[in-house]
Amino acid sequence: MIYSVDVDIRAAVRDTEVTDRVADAMSNVFPDAELTHEDGALVAETHTLDAFSDVLHEQEILDTARRVFLDNATDDGFSFSLKKQAAFEGVVNFAVGESDELGEIDVEVRVREPDVETFIDYVAPETDEGRPVDPVREYGDRFDPEDAEY
Template identity: 90%
Template sequence: MIYSVDVRIVAPVHDTEVTDRVADAVSNVFPDAEPTHEDGALVAEAHTLDAFSDVLHEQEILDTARRVFLNNVDDDGFSFSLKKQAAFEGVVNFAVGEPDELGEIAVDVRVREPDVESFVDYVAPETDEGRPVDPVREYGDRFDPEEAEY
């Protein structure tokens, strides 16, 4: 799938926090993003969510991610927030409810190509009993429908 997206990631850095640890939290879940320090926050840009999608697959939280994305969708993309401490450990934990005292990692995804829903399908495909429905995303070029076990 060919897509064109802009991902903006913002994580507040409070006086009590070590900037490098916040940068590690961002890099652990968004390794393609290069964070820079701007006015009390780390800001990073990326143009892919492939590594992030891989983490969603590994943690088997595609349904949760999909629900969060679709609940926060607009005409141009979607947004979500992550817990900083979990991200520091390389774990995706969506922030819902009361905000954390130290803030959360805010992610804004703007989709140019394809449409927003197709990109959500790519990053967090629908599942059936926890397995992705789209075997091409799961297996990439290695997928051969002739050999698939259904």
């Protein structure tokens, strides 16, 4: 799939936190992001969510991710927050409800191509009994429906 997105990632760095650990948390789930330091925060930008999508597939949390993305979607994109501590371990754990004591990693995704829902389908496809409905994302050009194990 050809797409064009801007992903802005931000995490406040509290006085009690080690900046490098917050940077590691962000890099663990967004390895393609370029990190910079701002006053009291780390910010990053990337133009891909492929590695992040791979983690969603590996953790088998596509339905949860999809629900979070669609709940926070606009005509221009979608946003979500992740728990820092989980991200430090390389795990995606969406922050919902009250703020975590360590704070969150806030992510804003602006989608230029294709439309927002199609891009969400790419990052977190619909599933049937936990398996992605769109096997092309899972196997790319190698996909042969006759070889699929369902």
